[in-house]
Amino acid sequence: MSSALPPLLPLVSDADAAPAARAVFDDIRATRKSDFVNNFWRALAHDPELLRRTWEGVKAVMAPGALDPLTKELIYLAVSATNGCEYCTYSHTAAARAKGADDAMILEALAVAAKANETNRLANGLRVPVDEAFLPPPSL
Secondary structure (H helix, E strand, O other), X not given: OOOOOOOOOOOOOOOOOOHHHHHHXXXXXXXXXXXXXXXXXXXXXXXXXXXXXXXXXXHHHHOOXXXXXXXXXXXXXXXXXXXXXXXXXXXXXHHHHHOOOXXXXXXXXXXXXXXXXXXXXXXXXXXXXXXXXXXXXXXX
């Protein structure tokens, strides 16, 4: 089901990874408690600094917080789908399922994101003024 287009760059194996990229691969494995390093990280490993920055950012936003891990994965999935990122849509669907999402939850998350995109475009296209009740109170 994935794209038939070849990757722009070859994926970086553990054996070919620079020491800085291997360190990030090790952190991915430790954080996720898995030996699996997916293709996204292997593609970024051509630039170890980009790999590190991106991993640190993802690790931070997906870390425990006010939202539970499943909700975070469903948001990531919905945004990925509406951005048209096939790789991230599949990746975060798998992650959401691993955290307990069923078909109904995935479909609902996608439906909410799709409806938000539609109504956002309508509001922007019509230049609807923001209701005063929605604005934060003025600072003192």
